[in-house]
Amino acid sequence: MTVIERTRADMFPGLLTPDGVRWHYLDSAATAQKPNVVIDAVARALGPDYATVHRGLYARSADMTLAYEAARRQVAGLIGGAEHEVVFTRGATEAINLVAQTWGIANLKPGDHILLSMLEHHSNIVPWQLIRDRTGIVIDVCPLTADGHIDLDAAERMLTPAHKLVAFAHVSNVLGSVLDVRRAVALAHHVGAKILIDGCQAVARLPVDVAELGVDLYAFSAHKLYGPTGIGALWARAELLEAMPPWQGGGSMIDRVTFTETTWAPAPQRFEAGTPAIAEAIGFAAAARYVLGQGLAAIHAHETALVAKARAALGRINAVRLFGPEDSAGIVSFTLEGVHPHDLGTILDEENVAIRAGHHCAQPLMADLGVPATARASFGLYNDETDIAALVRGIERTLRIFA
Numbered sequence: 226m227t228v229i230e231r232t233r234a235d236m237f238p239g240l241l242t243p244d245g246v247r248w249h250y251l252d253s254a255a256t257a258q259k260p261n262v263v264i265d266a267v268a269r270a271l272g273p274d275y276a277t278v279h280r281g282l283y284a285r286s287a288d289m290t291l292a293y294e295a296a297r298r299q300v301a302g303l304i305g306g307a308e309h310e311v312v313f314t315r316g317a318t319e320a321i322n323l324v325a326q327t328w329g330i331a332n333l334k335p336g337d338h339i340l341l342s343m344l345e346h347h348s349n350i351v352p353w354q355l356i357r358d359r360t361g362i363v364i365d366v367c368p369l370t371a372d373g374h375i376d377l378d379a380a381e382r383m384l385t386p387a388h389k390l391v392a393f394a395h396v397s398n399v400l401g402s403v404l405d406v407r408r409a410v411a412l413a414h415h416v417g418a419k420i421l422i423d424g425c426q427a428v429a430r431l432p433v434d435v436a437e438l439g440v441d442l443y444a445f446s447a448h449k450l451y452g453p454t455g456i457g458a459l460w461a462r463a464e465l466l467e468a469m470p471p472w473q474g475g476g477s478m479i480d481r482v483t484f485t486e487t488t489w490a491p492a493p494q495r496f497e498a499g500t501p502a503i504a505e506a507i508g509f510a511a512a513a514r515y516v517l518g519q520g521l522a523a524i525h526a527h528e529t530a531l532v533a534k535a536r537a538a539l540g541r542i543n544a545v546r547l548f549g550p551e552d553s554a555g556i557v558s559f560t561l562e563g564v565h566p567h568d569l570g571t572i573l574d575e576e577n578v579a580i581r582a583g584h585h586c587a588q589p590l591m592a593d594l595g596v597p598a599t600a601r602a603s604f605g606l607y608n609d610e611t612d613i614a615a616l617v618r619g620i621e622r623t624l625r626i627f628a
């Protein structure tokens with residue numbers, strides 16, 4: 226059975242309109258629809274299995290604690306990490322803020338540099354600007370190649386021993402370009418810098434193994450991985466995580482509290498203050514099991530084939546300008562001459578096609594591309610050629626309306 230045969234609409238209730246018609250959902254890079262196995266796992270965790278974790282002395286709480294920690298193990302396993310290296314966060318945004326506020330404050334001093342890239346999502350830019358304003362570091366920006374990859378030759382020329390961190394996206398949420406992570410790691414480590422990878426768009430589209438890639442820190446969200454909102458993860462190399470100070474204080478993250486002094490729990494609990502997102506963690510693990518069951522290599526091949534077909538079909542329309550590389554991972558950004566992406570998005574909605582239109586939380590990249598916005602079609606494992614055909618029909622209708 227192919228990926229698509231296994232993921233028919235009845236397994237993803239969100240892929241049907243209220244009239245029971247298949248929705249051409251091409252916005253998985255914003256958030257992915259959920260399979261029933263994830264919805265059921267969350268419902269069970271909120272229903273018959275529900276109890277708090279880490280404190281209850283009754284059996285259900287002990288069971289839930291085991292399930293929550295098993296979820297951590299499964300999420301770690303998805304990216305080839307160990308469970309004690311995974312901190313549950315609200316999402317990739319919070320994971321990057323955690324690194325900035327803890328590792329950043331502890332390790333960065335005036336005059337230090339960090340290297341970001343031109344294609345970063347705002348969540349891998351703004352946390353560093355907040356830290357820059359507190360520490361006096363300098364943020365350098367690596368340019369892109371003509372086809373929209375982070376230009377690692379330029380990074381090699383830019384990096385110096387003053388750089389303490391390189392923070393790059395694994396897959397661009399706008400261009401779909403895939404970073405050569407191994408080379409980026411080698412370049413960062415060569416100058417003694419740590420490397421943080423924003424894996425938000427990668428984990429749902431490619432097999433990822435943090436140990437094999439050699440990265441130091443890796444951030445991602447569950448909701449782009451067919452899991453629930455409100456949860457994500459930071460993976461960090463054990464010795465790095467153990468050395469990071471806490472950031473939010475409260476229950477669960479302490480060892481002992483008095484009014485004169487508090488000592489901390491070991492990582493990862495030290496970074497999870499308060500009652501955690503229990504049902505969401507269970508759903509996150511169900512999503513990780515689901516994509517592993519489908520096979521990330523198969524998902525990648527499926528989405529790569531769809532990207533090739535979509536780029537070919539869009540490329541035949543004269544008014545279309547395509548962005549990003551030919552081999553982008555699951556994401557196709559484009560503009561339509563004479564039509565604002567928002568107008569296109571609105572007309573496509575009438576055609577039962579959902580795309581994203583706007584700056585995609587990547588305003589510096591839009592400025593670099595010289596456009597205020599793009600339209601973006603992004604694929605998930607449930608998309609097929611009928612979705613591309615519907616997109617093309619919608620674009621042709623839009624062009625007729627605007628002619």
Ligand SMILES: Cc1ncc(COP(=O)(O)O)c(C=O)c1O
Nearest residue numbers: 316317318346348398423425446
């Ligand atoms: C590349 C990238 N990084 C970070 C984020 C932020 O993820 P979240 O909003 O789930 O925290 C996104 C979400 O769009 C993204 O695409």
